[in-house]
């Protein structure tokens with residue numbers, strides 16, 4: 001069971017995976033972006049998504065087709081791939097979004113799954129109950145139980161080769177999200193969307209989003225592909241990938257375009273505020289903002305949507321490359337410097353360093369220390385855990401200077417480094433000369449861990465001007481000396 005998703009590489013909880021979509025006879029590499037296609041209004045034709053942007057998979061709404069006077073018969077007759085003119089994998093949503101917006105819909109899970117199968121969808125979705133953020137625990141629990149009933153009902157529907165998603169609800173109650181994930185994973189359904197998080201993303205509540213996704217991840221096995229339902233803005237793709245999201249759908253490329261909004265990995269710009277396009281895509285190379293402003297409405301929407309897609313697909317490739325190289329944290333940290341809301345999300349992500357460490361590779365290419373947030377990365381955690389298990393001499397000299405024969409190096413933000421580990425990741429980290437206090441404090445924490453694990457060892461810290469405020473955190477029995485020219489001083 002669940003052989004359709006395989007993880008190839010990890011970085012933190014971020015991963016490159018392969019999702020087999022049997023009905024489409026496709027393997028989709030993740031993290032993947034699924035452009036949302038409105039069957040009635042195609043800002044960018046699905047064929048162009050495939051040929052120009054390299055989309056392997058898209059998502060459209062089966063509920064809209066089901067209730068459409070002009071498209072229902074054609075889609076039943078031709079099938080969804082022919083109707084949209086798209087040969088990749090097609091995922092279909094069920095109308096849950098409409099349920100959240102309008103309070104009621106007129107199909108149930110069995111009917112919509114049968115319809116999705118009939119129109120040739122490759123990944124179908126049952127009708128779950130999308131519980132918004134911040135509702136009472138009682139409401140969230142009651143609705144989550146009803147969602148779970150529908151997932152169990154979906155299990156009994158004959159869906160053939162079509163994969164079926166199992167949305168995870170639970171609002172902003174983290175224990176419920178985790179429980180919902182565990183129960184969803186207990187079914188034999190295939191794909192796990194994190195549901196009803198669009199309000200969090202619309203309000204840039206990325207810290208809450210990270211809490212919700214991290215909770216859901218704790219309830220899921222590693223072979224569960226996770227879909228962030230309604231993820232639209234490329235500025236948060238790297239953050240969401242780092243907490244373990246594999247599939248992202250985006251309606252934002254088209255919705256924002258219709259509003260004259262221009263997506264960047266650092267946030268959103270309004271076309272009328274731009275004098276120059278800060279981008280290398282064909283649209284931005286071949287046009288100026290003024291030209292786009294004066295273009296006709298349809299042309300402007302299409303061009304802006306194409307730019308928005310270029311940025312979104314480009315960021316997705318960058319994320320995959322970062323995971324492959326092992327520098328996804330550096331990418332997220334860079335994105336966090338582009339927008340304060342992403343910074344909040346990144347700092348929340350680092351609250352889960354223990355959880356991320358479970359899948360974070362022991363060895364990577366390099367560790368770049370980029371800000372005080374780097375001091376909280378899982379690699380620092382892991383080194384501190386390792387310090388508890390190392391053999392130490394009876395007398396230990398920890399120094400930022402030359403170690404001599406029997407000393408250990410002292411390296412912010414990691415702390416004590418035995419000679420045998422000196423050339424091993426992450427202790428080969430690239431650090432700025434002008435370190436922040438967080439780096440020293442994390443190193444001091446490392447010394448404290450070592451001192452606690454070895455109560456009989458006498459320890460001396462010899463430092464070159466470390467801040468007193470950080471040194472004050474050392475256990476009292478550790479001797480502190482400013483470093484002169486010689487260790488004897």
Ligand SMILES: [Zn+2]
Pocket residue numbers: 277279280281282283284285307308310
């Ligand atoms: Zn562009």
